Amino acid sequence: MIRKAFHLLSSLKLTIACLAAGIVLVFAGTLAQVNYGIHIVQERYFQSLFVWWPPEGRGLKFPVFPGGHLIGAILVLNLIAAHARRFRWGWGKLGIHLTHAGLIVLLVGGLLTDLLAVESHMRLAQGDTKNYSEDQRGMELAVIDTTVDAELEQVTAIPETLLRKRSEITHSSLPFRILVRNFFQNSRLYMVSESNARLRPIATQGVGAQVAVQAVPRATSMDDRDVISAVIEIIPHEVGAKSLGTWLVSDALGAPQTFSSAGRTWRIELRSARYYKPYSVTLQKFTHERYPGTEIPKNFASRITLIDPERSVNRDVLIYMNHPLRYRGETFYQAGFQKDDSASILQVVRNPGFVTPYVACVIVALGLLVQFGSHLITFSRRRRTALA
Amino acid sequence: MAPDHRKILRTRTPPEHGRPGCAASGRLAWRVWRKAVFRLTLGAVFAVAVLSCNRQDEQIRVYRVVKAPLENPAPPSMPPPSSMSLPPDHPPVGGSPSAPAAAAQTASKLPAPPHWEPQPLAQMRKASFLVRGENGTIADISLVTLGASGSDVLGNVNRWLGQLGQPAITAEQLPKLVQQLPGDLSRVTVVDIEGKPEQGDPNKDGRIIAAIAPTENGTDFFKLRGNPALTGAERENFLTWVGAMRTGGK
Numbered sequence: 298m299i300r301k302a303f304h305l306l307s308s309l310k311l312t313i314a315c316l317a318a319g320i321v322l323v324f325a326g327t328l329a330q331v332n333y334g335i336h337i338v339q340e341r342y343f344q345s346l347f348v349w350w351p352p353e354g355r356g357l358k359f360p361v362f363p364g365g366h367l368i369g370a371i372l373v374l375n376l377i378a379a380h381a382r383r384f385r386w387g388w389g390k391l392g393i394h395l396t397h398a399g400l401i402v403l404l405v406g407g408l409l410t411d412l413l414a415v416e417s418h419m420r421l422a423q424g425d426t427k428n429y430s431e432d433q434r435g436m437e438l439a440v441i442d443t444t445v446d447a448e449l450e451q452v453t454a455i456p457e458t459l460l461r462k463r464s465e466i467t468h469s470s471l472p473f474r475i476l477v478r479n480f481f482q483n484s485r486l487y488m489v490s491e492s493n494a495r496l497r498p499i500a501t502q503g504v505g506a507q508v509a510v511q512a513v514p515r516a517t518s519m520d521d522r523d524v525i526s527a528v529i530e531i532i533p534h535e536v537g538a539k540s541l542g543t544w545l546v547s548d549a550l551g552a553p554q555t556f557s558s559a560g561r562t563w564r565i566e567l568r569s570a571r572y573y574k575p576y577s578v579t580l581q582k583f584t585h586e587r588y589p590g591t592e593i594p595k596n597f598a599s600r601i602t603l604i605d606p607e608r609s610v611n612r613d614v615l616i617y618m619n620h621p622l623r624y625r626g627e628t629f630y631q632a633g634f635q636k637d638d639s640a641s642i643l644q645v646v647r648n649p650g651f652v653t654p655y656v657a658c659v660i661v662a663l664g665l666l667v668q669f670g671s672h673l674i675t676f677s678r679r680r681r682t683a684l685a
Numbered sequence: 686m687a688p689d690h691r692k693i694l695r696t697r698t699p700p701e702h703g704r705p706g707c708a709a710s711g712r713l714a715w716r717v718w719r720k721a722v723f724r725l726t727l728g729a730v731f732a733v734a735v736l737s738c739n740r741q742d743e744q745i746r747v748y749r750v751v752k753a754p755l756e757n758p759a760p761p762s763m764p765p766p767s768s769m770s771l772p773p774d775h776p777p778v779g780g781s782p783s784a785p786a787a788a789a790q791t792a793s794k795l796p797a798p799p800h801w802e803p804q805p806l807a808q809m810r811k812a813s814f815l816v817r818g819e820n821g822t823i824a825d826i827s828l829v830t831l832g833a834s835g836s837d838v839l840g841n842v843n844r845w846l847g848q849l850g851q852p853a854i855t856a857e858q859l860p861k862l863v864q865q866l867p868g869d870l871s872r873v874t875v876v877d878i879e880g881k882p883e884q885g886d887p888n889k890d891g892r893i894i895a896a897i898a899p900t901e902n903g904t905d906f907f908k909l910r911g912n913p914a915l916t917g918a919e920r921e922n923f924l925t926w927v928g929a930m931r932t933g934g935k
Binding site: 377449452453454455458468487573635636637 | 744748
């Protein structure tokens with residue numbers, strides 16, 4: 298049985314089937330981008346084990362096709378199994394082995410990047426200092442204890458994925474539990490007091506008592522993003538304590554809301570997920586050069602000051618196109634700027650597997666060089682022998 | 686005589702593992718390799734499984750940060766005892782564009798006509814003023830920021846028309862009611878509408894001049910609403926203020 302499974306896993310037919318499935322997946326994913334946009338398609342087609350049908354709703358779902366992760370994982374296992382099964386040692390096959398090893402490193406590196414890489418951005422106006430970057434798509438519900446310390450505040454960051462599950466959220470840092478009553482992946486907010494009578498406020502406390510929320514289809518354009526909203530109920534742990542009511546939290550609200558519980562003051566806010574760093578970045582100057590007489594960008598650059606108290610670093614760095622700053626495992630790229638040049642946008646990438654594509658390319662190149670080189674040498678020798 | 690290349694290419698080298706002496710070492714290498722590959726594969730599958738189950742996006746994180754300077758104006762006498770702490774001469778850290786205190790301060794720093802009376806900020810308002818005219822007439826001025834979804838001009842115009850008791854319009858009728866500000870402010874859409882809201886007080890209501898200004902993070906709604914004559918008289922002041930808010934007072 299095991300032998301049969303091993304033979305199946307190492308068969309060339311499986312390789313062909315996976316490659317064919319990959320082609321179909323890429324084709325279907327490309328077509329699906331018309332309706333769903335690149336981010337949703339990436340999530341559903343390529344960063345998943347299966348493509349599910351129907352894609353929307355919470356009802357019964359069926360896997361209709363293998364997703365990118367499954368195809369990639371099977372390909373890696375197939376490559377390793379085939380290599381293990383058919384391997385015969387010999388210097389003549391060194392090139393083949395190296396090439397295959399390079400491919401395995403490439404596939405595993407791709408999977409690692411997908412699982413571990415974090416992309417965020419840092420928007421800095423001239424003179425701004427920040428020690429955090431913000432996720433480009435992921436949100437978090439920040440529950441902030443503002444009275445924990447005179448100079449510090451304690452943030453309990455609840456990821457959007459937990460809100461989406463609409464479950465009960467408890468944590469040892471919170472003297473209350475949070476019940477997610479409603480979740481909107483994309484929404485529009487309307488002021489009830491300024492609208493017609495058909496709209497009802499979505500919550501009982503805070504700004505939500507004046508706001509109605511309408512669910513809308515997910516954003517599909519490259520430049521758009523979903524406006525996530527949720528209604529949460531806050532229930533203190535204390536025995537006999539009353540619920541603190543329902544609160545609206547939304548990406549569209551411009552300000553956090555406050556309440557008191559267990560003798561402390563809390564602030565809640567749905568915001569882009571933040572990644573704090575043990576160092577800070579200050580934007581000293583943003584330069585946007587254009588070609589004379591046109592609006593075509595020639596160069597844009599940010600001169601920043603990097604201060605890291607732990608490592609006693611205090612230095613100025615110029616970040617510009619194709620000249621990122623690499624520091625503490627993160628890479629800062631000059632990604633964009635605000636339209637009136639009032640702020641610079643740096644993309645911050647943490648990718649522990651960033652070196653794998655380079656390593657893989659070197660191994661594959663070496664393998665091909667050895668393979669074709671050895672053939673060339675053999676051919677030349679035989680030619681010489683035949684000529685002699 | 687020229688060599689026969691086809692013959693040369695067809696000639697095969699005898700397999701190395703077929704040679705006496707090479708067979709034993711080949712078999713040993715084969716065993717070692719299989720074991721290594723098997724263990725490596727198991728390890729890789731286990732590592733990927735652990736990584737998949739331990740996704741960061743499902744974990745609640747707790748951390749302490751320095752309070753934003755606007756919420757804690759007193760300078761810290763000692764460096765905060767956290768890994769996020771900064772040296773004493775470090776510039777203040779923060780800059781959240783959505784911080785209410787920051788927004789309020791920005792709004793109050795920018796030029797508003799002196800006769801506009803600043804009002805307490807309601808939860809969604811980043812700026813709020815009241816202007817008083819003759820005979821008890823008033824007009825209310827506000828700035829509210831919503832997410833990108835709020836930038837639907839037709840939807841907002843129809844909402845404001847509804848507030849003034851007017852029927853909704855179609856997309857074809859929209860260009861007659863709206864105009865863009867000139868120059869660098871061309872992305873700002875201005876609408877000026879009048880009407881008689883049911884049970885509305887004509888001293889306080891009857892005309893809305895609003896500006897919809899898309900930003901990087903969402904949409905700014907500037908609104909002047911009140912007595913029609915007073916609202917009309919304040920139109921220039923209002924648009925100047927909108928321009929100043931958009932350009933940071935430059």
